[in-house]
Amino acid sequence: MVIAALLRVLLIAVLGLCAVAPVSAQSAVNESPELYRVSTVRAAPGALLDVLALYADAAAAGHWQALGEPEPMLMRHSQGDQWDLLVLQPIGSYADYYARKRIAQREAAGEAAFRLALNKLVVFREDLFAYGPPRAQVQAAYAENGFFHIEMFAALAGRHDALLQQRQMENSYLLAIKSRPNLIWVGDQGSDVDVFTIGFYPSIVAFAAPAPVTDEQAEAAAKASGFKGRAFIGTYLRELLQSHHDTLAVRP
Numbered sequence: 001m002v003i004a005a006l007l008r009v010l011l012i013a014v015l016g017l018c019a020v021a022p023v024s025a026q027s028a029v030n031e032s033p034e035l036y037r038v039s040t041v042r043a044a045p046g047a048l049l050d051v052l053a054l055y056a057d058a059a060a061a062g063h064w065q066a067l068g069e070p071e072p073m074l075m076r077h078s079q080g081d082q083w084d085l086l087v088l089q090p091i092g093s094y095a096d097y098y099a100r101k102r103i104a105q106r107e108a109a110g111e112a113a114f115r116l117a118l119n120k121l122v123v124f125r126e127d128l129f130a131y132g133p134p135r136a137q138v139q140a141a142y143a144e145n146g147f148f149h150i151e152m153f154a155a156l157a158g159r160h161d162a163l164l165q166q167r168q169m170e171n172s173y174l175l176a177i178k179s180r181p182n183l184i185w186v187g188d189q190g191s192d193v194d195v196f197t198i199g200f201y202p203s204i205v206a207f208a209a210p211a212p213v214t215d216e217q218a219e220a221a222a223k224a225s226g227f228k229g230r231a232f233i234g235t236y237l238r239e240l241l242q243s244h245h246d247t248l249a250v251r252p
Contacts, residue, residue: 033131036185037091040083042124048084051121052252058114066109068102073142080247086150090135128193132185141200147207149199150247154192159240163195166237169226176221177211
């Protein structure tokens, strides 16, 4: 079981490396998976701007550097799920994040004060620890784009591996039709999300743009990617899910 889990994580890391990179870079191999802390936050009524200001002020003051952590990537809800803000932050590994030295550094840098200030402004916060692509790739995709399609999936019992495979198959299809594949994360601890993906786009126009291929080419691409056909991509996904949440988001 442990070996299978590690292989699954490595597959995700490899897939993530090619997801927003040029097609010529698809053969690149990531050396190790990256652990992320993913928080979804819903502000108290009327407090969303205050939440955003809190994160902006912390970044301007060098709060994250003082904690020894990269600055989190923020995605503000536009349509979809019930949260207002997704906070995506690479943390390396559990060993690094929970090392005594790092805990002491966070305490000295005032992490508790930030959390207290945040708690006064939010009515819901859920954390997920998940493995995903290398931080440099995710940070570059975030810096270069301003519109995000976030999908969060909880698998039916025994269908976790099939769900992961479906997301990989769909990325293969998207590449084949010259569309943007998604970056993929695998949940490890926290919420009930087993897999989530983020599509990075410069705008909603780019997100909604049709693929530059014919219907016949799209059908062939779907079959080559392992689906019965293009019409079965979504229906097969539904066979694997206990729940599914879509969100469109933008930069704050």
